[in-house]
Amino acid sequence: MAAMVRLLEETDPIVEEVYRRKNEAEEARQLEYLSTVKIQAWYRGEKTRAYMSHLNKCALIIQRHWRGYLGRGLTRILVKNSVMIMKINFYNKKATYIQKMWRGYYVRKYVFNYYSRKRYLEALQIKNEIVRSELEEYAEMQEQERRRKAEKVEKERREVLARRNHYLISTEVIPGVFNSPFLPYPTDTEYLLRSVKPLLHEKKKKTDKPFDPTCRSYDLPKPKLLPPLPTKPQGPFREPEDVQNQRYKPFQPSLRVATSFTSLEEARKQMKNEEWVTRLNDNVFEPFSRRDSRYEPLLHTRSEYGHLPYGFRYFREEFPDRRVTQQWFPASAGNGGRITT
Amino acid sequence: MSQRQVLQVFEQYQKARTGFVQTVAELASRPQNIETLQNAGVMSLLRPLLLDIVPTIQQTAALALGRLANYNDDLAEAVVKGDILPQLVYSLAEQNRFYKKAAAFVLRAVAKHSPQLAQSVVDCGALDALVICLEEFDPGVKESAAWALGYIARHNAELAQAVVDAGAVPLLVLCIQEPELSLKRIAASALSDICKHSPELAQTVVDAGAIAHLAQMILNPDAKLKRQVFSALSQISKHSVDLAEMVVEAEIFPAVLTCLKDPDEYVKKNVATLIREIAKHTPELAQLIVNAGGVAAVVDYVGESKGNIRLPGIMMLGYIGRHTPEHAKAVAVANVLPKLLQCYLRADASEDLQTKSKKALKNILQKCVHLPALEPLLHDAPPNILKHVVGQFSKVLPHDSKARRLFVTSAGLKKIQEIKAEPGSALAEYINTINNCYPEEIVKYYSPGYSDTLLERVEQYQPSK
Numbered sequence: 176m177a178a179m180v181r182l183l184e185e186t187d188p189i190v191e192e193v194y195r196r197k198n199e200a201e202e203a204r205q206l207e208y209l210s211t212v213k214i215q216a217w218y219r220g221e222k223t224r225a226y227m228s229h230l231n232k233c234a235l236i237i238q239r240h241w242r243g244y245l246g247r248g249l250t251r252i253l254v255k256n257s258v259m260i261m262k263i264n265f266y267n268k269k270a271t272y273i274q275k276m277w278r279g280y281y282v283r284k285y286v287f288n289y290y291s292r293k294r295y296l297e298a299l300q301i302k303n304e305i306v307r308s309e310l311e312e313y314a315e316m317q318e319q320e321r322r323r324k325a326e327k328v329e330k331e332r333r334e335v336l337a338r339r340n341h342y343l344i345s346t347e348v349i350p351g352v353f354n355s356p357f358l359p360y361p362t363d364t365e366y367l368l369r370s371v372k373p374l375l376h377e378k379k380k381k382t383d384k385p386f387d388p389t390c391r392s393y394d395l396p397k398p399k400l401l402p403p404l405p406t407k408p409q410g411p412f413r414e415p416e417d418v419q420n421q422r423y424k425p426f427q428p429s430l431r432v433a434t435s436f437t438s439l440e441e442a443r444k445q446m447k448n449e450e451w452v453t454r455l456n457d458n459v460f461e462p463f464s465r466r467d468s469r470y471e472p473l474l475h476t477r478s479e480y481g482h483l484p485y486g487f488r489y490f491r492e493e494f495p496d497r498r499v500t501q502q503w504f505p506a507s508a509g510n511g512g513r514i515t516t
Numbered sequence: 517m518s519q520r521q522v523l524q525v526f527e528q529y530q531k532a533r534t535g536f537v538q539t540v541a542e543l544a545s546r547p548q549n550i551e552t553l554q555n556a557g558v559m560s561l562l563r564p565l566l567l568d569i570v571p572t573i574q575q576t577a578a579l580a581l582g583r584l585a586n587y588n589d590d591l592a593e594a595v596v597k598g599d600i601l602p603q604l605v606y607s608l609a610e611q612n613r614f615y616k617k618a619a620a621f622v623l624r625a626v627a628k629h630s631p632q633l634a635q636s637v638v639d640c641g642a643l644d645a646l647v648i649c650l651e652e653f654d655p656g657v658k659e660s661a662a663w664a665l666g667y668i669a670r671h672n673a674e675l676a677q678a679v680v681d682a683g684a685v686p687l688l689v690l691c692i693q694e695p696e697l698s699l700k701r702i703a704a705s706a707l708s709d710i711c712k713h714s715p716e717l718a719q720t721v722v723d724a725g726a727i728a729h730l731a732q733m734i735l736n737p738d739a740k741l742k743r744q745v746f747s748a749l750s751q752i753s754k755h756s757v758d759l760a761e762m763v764v765e766a767e768i769f770p771a772v773l774t775c776l777k778d779p780d781e782y783v784k785k786n787v788a789t790l791i792r793e794i795a796k797h798t799p800e801l802a803q804l805i806v807n808a809g810g811v812a813a814v815v816d817y818v819g820e821s822k823g824n825i826r827l828p829g830i831m832m833l834g835y836i837g838r839h840t841p842e843h844a845k846a847v848a849v850a851n852v853l854p855k856l857l858q859c860y861l862r863a864d865a866s867e868d869l870q871t872k873s874k875k876a877l878k879n880i881l882q883k884c885v886h887l888p889a890l891e892p893l894l895h896d897a898p899p900n901i902l903k904h905v906v907g908q909f910s911k912v913l914p915h916d917s918k919a920r921r922l923f924v925t926s927a928g929l930k931k932i933q934e935i936k937a938e939p940g941s942a943l944a945e946y947i948n949t950i951n952n953c954y955p956e957e958i959v960k961y962y963s964p965g966y967s968d969t970l971l972e973r974v975e976q977y978q979p980s981k
Contacts, residue, residue, distance in 0.1 A: 292842070296845060296846065296849050296886075299806065299807070299846055299849060299850075300849050300850070302807075302809045302812075303809050303811060303812030303849075303850050304812070305809065306770070306773060306808075306809030306810075306812050306813055307809075307812045307813070307816060310773060310774060310776065310777050310813055310816070311777075313774050313777055314777035317777070317778075317779070318779075321779070398534045398538075398572050400527075400531070401527050401530075404520050404523070404524075
């Protein structure tokens with residue numbers, strides 16, 4: 176019980192306390208309420224923020240993964256391209272190298288071959304020398320030919336001269352000019368004179384050169400004079416009229432000579448002119464123009480009753496009165512009363 | 517009898533006429549008489565004799581007129597003014613061959629002096645008559661007609677065209693094939709005169725087939741014929757590349773080179789002209805000539821002939837050397853440069869010769885890197901040529917050690933040191949380049965006066981005891 180009394184004593188302060196606390200709480204209620212709200216707000220905010228941040232993080236993760244995926248794909252492409260470029264460059268370099276070697280080779284061998292050019296020039300020099308020597312040989316040969324010809328001409332000239340001066344030869348008694356007695360042996364002119372025949376002086380025939388008016392010949396041929404008039408006595412002369420008739424007899428050409436060359440053409444022309452004047456029918460005959468018209472044979476030949484054998488069996492009527500009867504016929508039928516078939 | 521006396525009078529007159537006309541013809545053949553004859557009024561006397569009945573008098577009168585007109589152009593003018601030409605042309609068609617020869621001679625004598633006279637000959641219708649004469653059988657008539665046509669065509673292109681339009685060219689080509697030498701000569705000369713004016717005329721002649729016949733006559737022994745043939749071929753080939761190629765296709769090389777050794781100098785000159793005209797067109801043609809050994813032959817020709825005759829040879833070498841460096845090399849290896857230099861330096865060479873040889877030398881030198889050929893020039897050349905020679909050396913020596921050695925042993929380096937060049941000129945630069953190829957001692961050794969300096973040093977040397 177003591178506790179109960181104590182407790183009952185304590186109830187009043189407790190009630191007061193309660194009331195005090197309640198008033199305090201009442202006073203602090205707004206504040207507490209606001210604070211609580213604040214705390215709750217903060218807490219909710221935190222929760223939401225935590226959630227948002229969680230969501231953000233998730234989104235980031237997704238995005239990160241996605242971007243990584245994309246980027247990796249892109250990188251793959253880039254890497255592929257760069258690898259390809261590297262490979263191409265590598266191949267290009269190698270191809271350039273090959274082309275370089277080939278072009279150098281080709282140019283050196285085919286376009287400008289130094290050694291073949293050198294050989295060509297050396298060969299050219301040799302060829303030049305050959306040509307030179309050949310030309311010289313040729314020139315020498317020609318020279319020799321000419322010299323030989325000149326010598327021959329000279330020899331002939333001397334021979335002709337010797338033949339003309341053959342009288343200068345020395346005889347048994349009188350030594351000639353070229354055979355001086357003071358010399359041990361005769362000169363070679365003497366020998367030449369002895370070896371040739373003397374020239375016979377033939378009378379030079381006057382050749383009648385035909386007239387040649389070119390600018391080369393300076394001496395003109397003499398013209399032919401008229402023949403001299405005859406002096407011997409002439410015989411008995413015919414009458415001048417006879418002579419004139421004979422001399423100026425008219426020309427009697429043969430038929431062939433008298434027809435002109437163009438007689439055929441003229442005759443044709445004349446025929447044509449006659450046709451032109453006299454012809455009435457101008458229709459030109461066109462052969463084969465009646466092809467489509469049927470052939471109409473003569474009754475004479477095609478009739479089934481035959482035809483008169485006159486004309487191919489016999490050509491002469493032997494009995495001209497065969498078809499003429501002596502029977503009288505009345506005059507009104509015509510034909511003068513005779514019956515003919 | 518009176519008849520006889522009458523006939524005698526006529527006979528005397530005829531004798532007098534013949535004597536007159538023959539004496540006049542004979543006098544006209546000497547130049548000193550012609551003035552006197554002209555003053556005596558011979559033209560007006562000869563004119564009626566052209567219409568004489570007796571053919572001998574006609575022919576002699578024509579011959580006398582021809583000789584007179586041949587002498588100088590006043591007389592030829594007088595012949596034209598005296599209206600003689602139409603009569604001659606008319607009777608050209610009708611008379612016998614002697615008269616035709618004489619009449620063609622007169623036409624030729626008139627036409628040769630000047631283009632105006634030739635034009636007046638053409639205006640009389642002489643061309644048709646002359647072409648008809650070309651169809652005759654007698655070779656003398658053909659020769660006179662061809663000669664007259666050649667003289668007419670010589671003056672200018674219009675007259676040559678008129679000759680071609682009259683249809684002369686095929687007949688001239690036929691004349692070339694005739695066996696008579698003089699006819700061949702004249703026909704070749706006429707064709708050459710026609711071709712020289714323009715490419716179309718040359719083409720007409722070529723179309724008539726002239727080249728083959730001309731080419732056949734190259735090896736004919738007669739010198740005058742060869743002159744004309746080569747002159748004709750060179751006139752054809754000078755106009756264009758196609759014509760030159762057609763001439764070459766007639767296989768004239770290498771037969772043509774043998775004619776460079778002909779004793780007649782005009783033949784050689786014409787051959788050199790022909791080769792020159794062919795070489796100047798394209799490098800291929802020049803190459804053909806070089807490969808056939810033409811350069812050596814022409815070089816020999818240039819070396820042996822004198823004066824202006826060798827002008828075509830020098831020009832030909834210049835043309836070949838100008839095409840490409842290979843040609844210049846080919847020319848240089850043929851030992852041509854010393855000869856060209858000689859031509860350039862001769863005291864009696866004409867202006868033309870000097871300019872042409874200088875040009876040829878320059879063209880060849882600028883492309884020539886064949887040093888053994890250049891060395892002889894170092895010793896003899898005048899300064900303006902020397903500059904080019906040294907330039908070529910300076911291009912080659914820095915690269916080729918063997919050539920450097922050769923240069924020293926052949927006393928070329930010595931010569932270079934002796935050249936005095938103005939500092940700053942191209943020559944000095946070239947000399948410097950060459951000197952830089954060699955070590956200093958060698959250059960000093962070869963410089964002039966080095967032996968003297970050495971000897972001075974010897975004098976001044978005190979032997980150390």
